[in-house]
Amino acid sequence: MLAVVDELGLQQPFAVGHSCGGAALIMAEQARPGTFRALWCYEPVIMAVAGVDERSGMQNPMAEAARRRREVFASRREAYDTYASKPPYDAVAAKALWAYVEHGFEDLPDGTVRLKCRRENEARVFEQGATHNAYAWLPEVRCPVGLAYGAAGLGPLGEANTEAVASRLSRSRVTGLEGLTHFGPLEDPGRVAEAAAAFFASLSGEGPP
Secondary structure (H helix, E strand, C coil): CHHHHHHCCCCCCEEEEECCCHHHHHHHHHHHHCCEEEHHHHHHHCCCCCCCCCCHHHCCHHHHHHHHHCCCEEEEEHHHHHHHHCCCCCHCCCCHHHHHHHHHHCCCCCCCCCECCCHHHHHHHHHHCCCCCCCCCEEEECCCEEEEEEECCCCCCCCHHHHHHHHHCCCCEEECCCCCCHHHHHCHHHHHHHHHHHHHHHHCCCCCC
């Protein structure tokens, strides 16, 4: 994340992140304070614990599910129809799901398509997801942080965890978005974007852009 900010020559930008992306933003600000003007994070993967040792042997159900994920489809159309037919992707906005299918797959010589993010790589991301110390270092974040969660979700990153994260930040605000789950930015991109824009606008006392 810091490499992206530096390469683009950004000077204290606003930033929006979802899930792992939200955690990456907060960790970048912890690593180099003052990088961002403000952050807005939807259910960042920062659990309300001081850190988890990967060697503890704790099983991660998301990692195991990733290892079972189907990687190859006959076409992007088949991939889309398969995802759209079952949770959690059946609730994702059609344009968001099509963007994932269009850009998240690569063409193979035999005419089929394969996930660019291979399942073992995805599984390792999930396994590493709780091994950082971002929760312990939350007081180091000085910029304003908007935190949002999907009020319809039942996962571990919902309201309780979001409030716990907010309690360790010096300048934070929590918003619950009704009817959305952890996949809220994909389920209703417009409403999530409006919530982020409203938070940034409130910092200067202006109306939402």
